[in-house]
Amino acid sequence: MTEPADAETRRAVQPVICYPDDTLPRPDLARYRQHRAGMRKVSEKLVPPRDARCFDVPAGGAFRITSVEGPQVGDLNLWNADNLDERFFSGKTRALHGTHVSTGDRLWSVFPFLRPMATILEDTLDWYGIDSFGGSVHDVIGTRCDPYTNALLSGGQYHHCCHSNLTRALTNRGGLAPDVAERHVHDVLNVFMCTGFTRDTGQYFMKASPVRPGDYIEFLAEIPLLGALSACPGGDCSSEHSSDTAACYPLLVEVFAPEDKDGWSQPPVSSYDGSHGIGG
Template sequence: MKPNVLTPPPPDAEARKAVRPVICYPVETLPRPDLDAYRALRDGLEPVARVIIPARDARCWSIPAGHFCRIHCHEGPQVGDLNLFNATNLTERLYTGKTRALNGTHVGRGDQLFSNLPFLRPMATITHDTLDWYGFDAFGAAVHDVIGTRCDPYTHNLLSDGGMYHQCCHSNLTRALADHTGLSLTEAEAHVHDVLNVFMCTGFTRDTGQYFMKASPVRPGDYLEFFAEIDLLACMSACPGGDCSSEHSSDAANCHPLAVEVLRPTGPPLGWVPLPVSGYDRSHGRG
């Protein structure tokens, strides 16, 4: 519980609170994908790769630009923590903060996943989501958030009085990236970043503003699909929290593997070209 308020409200407190909010990043001028052009290709997709993410572990896989990727609920309700990288440059990676600012706290069909500065371009476009029916529930929760950071052994150690747990998503992603790239654990860990929480159902409490999770509505047969705007290296952990209905960072939850498919269309979407990195000149006022 947060501390009680110590400062008495000023006489105009209610007026200050009544000021209308302003959207930080108006997106009316943001280039949006032609979703119909992407979806026109979905009936002719050819599977070219399949990966199983073991429970409480992680794996990496590649997605060439112009291909689709589906993350499947495979055996039972399960949350996945997803990192995305430029396949040829690990320093370009998913930037959940800017993705959140431009799309909202939770992403779905038509939303784009943006890379970090100084690149800032769409890495992937979400083209289908079988959980789009969920929306926001009475608790203010929705699925596929870009607000959680990933469960990690450092926070677990802090909150459990020194506990050591090695199957947190951060550690799983670190091991998988090290194994895939040949980097040391220390080098790989530096590249692991805040995640897209696939299938996770989350929100913020209204009274304390705390990040909460609840049982994911995902069931076998559900999937999240996205289109690779650039050559991607993906890395995903099947969270030790299972469906995140109770806790994570432990072996208590019932966990399941996740399945991934990479699919090749018959051709590129009409008019599609990979987008270049940000056009900002990087002079920062000293050019």
């Protein structure tokens, strides 16, 4: 199609931030860290390569995800432990904080709740920033590797994509049939994954994660959480995912609880009245 005469003028229009964050509630990280200092470790899970595990975190507690043997990315799902309908909303988290998250950012829940589920307290990769390719770490862009897209693109049947790993973990935890568990699996926080969009075609890209053994990201649980973490079959995602060829390593999840379990106030759900203009 012929380019219009004013094409460059249209392209030169200045962008406007969709959700200015001036009024977004900010966590008091100094208070949170003081609260964290009084916690004790209560459990840990070692997530095997190409598999997933569930874990529970009390409200006001914390959890840490650590690289322990080699560069490895993980796909994280979070639910309200008391109500699985309230789960992590990667799209709104992206709209509020950007395509990648780090220290001080929060993971928000879906409508009609829309409240912080977890706040990032520490991130040993927060030095990475945005590289010359437009890549950064801990993305809320990608959905999760899944067997359906794999079958669409390759025709193969692969059962260790993160979507399937998370489905198995939630099923194995007990109480949910596989088809019900799968419907609760949702778009993820790609922990340690380095991603961005190509500048020429706008395609989602991945590159070798900068994570090294000992690196970690730690969250404070704003509400009681059920989490599930998949150690992605792509390893550090430097070449491919959804395969058995990449070098993969375990991830460690540690859970911490406060001594005073009743001393934490959970954030309220959204103040919107839910009427949607119906009947009035």
